[in-house]
Amino acid sequence: MELTPERLLAQLDSEALRPVYLIAGPEPLRVLEAADAVRAAARKQGIDEREVYEAEGNQREPDWNALSGAFRAPSLFASRRLIELRLPSGKPGKEGAEVISDFCADPPHDVNLLITAGEWSKQHGGKWSEAVGRVGHIAVAWAIKPHELPEWIERRLRARGLRADRDAVQSLAERVEGNLLAAAQEVDKLALLSDGETIDLERMQTLVADAARFDVFRVLDAAMNGQGGQVSRMLAGLRAEGEAVPALLGMVVMELQRTAALARVNARGGNINAEFKAQRIWDSKQPMYRRALQRHDARRWEALLAQAGRVDRMAKGRESGDAWVALERLLLAVAEPRALRLLAVSGA
Known part of the structure; x- marks a missing residue:
């Protein structure tokens, strides 16, 4: 069955x-x-x-x-x-x-x-x-479709003993944009922060902002959207809160791999819309990736992905250097081509 x-x-x-x-x-x-x-x-x-x-x-x-x-x-x-x-x-x-x-x-x-x-x-x-x-x-476990996500979030909220109105649930669904792991993490945070009252839209936005004002998803969005100042501020916040570079790097690598794959399809004149679908990138996120693809070509995305490997080695003590500084320079380079001079990126 x-x-x-x-x-x-x-x-x-x-x-x-x-x-x-x-x-x-x-x-x-x-x-x-x-x-x-x-x-x-x-x-x-x-x-x-x-x-x-x-x-x-x-x-x-x-x-x-x-x-x-x-x-x-x-x-x-x-x-x-x-x-x-x-x-x-x-x-x-x-x-x-x-x-x-x-x-x-x-x-x-x-x-x-x-x-x-x-x-x-x-x-x-x-x-x-x-x-x-x-x-x-x-x-x-089929992928949750966009119109199914609010119901999935609502069930998870109920399972944690939480109640939220429709606008609040929709707000959270839009924030996580199909990432179930991110949604689950947000619900867990809400369970810790909620006072037992029904969560309305204003309260949801306040709780989510307080719980994850410097989370890695937002750092990556800032980098992909070309917001270098936001990247530096958020990384400083994460570092101050005691986060570790290896805990962030998995998502960074995944995002660079995804964008590099899009860039390869784009470079050979392939169907970028089909690749968006294959990568399970929601319509609302596609403009961000299109902007990022305009800043760097396929070869440079591959070079940036290789730089993530250097950051990983620094974080594990296998290469000299400050992993936090290297991570910031990598994400600044993603955000702003002029920041590539901070990296030893071939072909930059």
């Missing part, structure tokens, strides 16, 4: 653990939380032993022979085990499909299987996933 992740959570509260679960989809937060719910249900039902199988090193697939053997081998430490199979591509291949199908045909009484995948589409399914559906549950 195919469920939404949220529906799966309700099922876990009302039934015994199924032999197998497949949780997949392009929305990482929903996949993660649904998988965490399965793990929690397993612990609640006395399953404390967990084994994880995934591709390691240069391997493209998990060790299927080892996984098959684990299904039949008795546990040395517990009466029941939860075995996790991680398939980032969502495709187990012929051998993996056979192993999964064999498990579903005759599930061991002492093993529950949790399969997670970061990609999913109609082409990913097959006899193996049909076998999962017959004895277990399939939960697909």
Whole structure:
């Protein structure tokens, strides 16, 4: 049976653990939380032993022979085990499909299987996933569409014991612009700051501004929009609040990778609108990226991405230099081409 992740959570509260679960989809937060719910249900039902199988090193697939053997081998430490199979591509291949199908045909009484995948589409399914559906549950975490986001936020607010009116919810939805992780973080902050009253639009804007006035999303938006002064002010605020460069750098790298991909498509005269869709960039954010693409060509975006690697090495002590200064110079260069002289960027 195919469920939404949220529906799966309700099922876990009302039934015994199924032999197998497949949780997949392009929305990482929903996949993660649904998988965490399965793990929690397993612990609640006395399953404390967990084994994880995934591709390691240069391997493209998990060790299927080892996984098959684990299904039949008795546990040395517990009466029941939860075995996790991680398939980032969502495709187990012929051998993996056979192993999964064999498990579903005759599930061991002492093993529950949790399969997670970061990609999913109609082409990913097959006899193996049909076998999962017959004895277990399939939960697909599709990306939340723009018109669905306010409802998703409202459900999450209610789950945290919060109430907000429609305008307040819409304001928060517009702020996070499709980023569920950012939305979840904002809701968690609201739970700490709220006084228990219904949150109206004015209160929402005040709470959100107080909770995240210097967050990394806004720093990146300032850089992409060419607002160098804002970049320096916000980074100073983050540093003063005790943030660490590595905690910020993941989002910076992701944004540079995304923009570099757009720049490559733009350089070869490709369909930039299709690339926006592929990158899941909302209509409201596209003008910001178009402005950024006018400031730097594809080669320079690649060079800026390489500079992020230098910042990372500085933050980890593998290269001399002040990581905060390097990060500020990198984002200033994103914002203002004249700031490129601060960097050793080839072709700048």
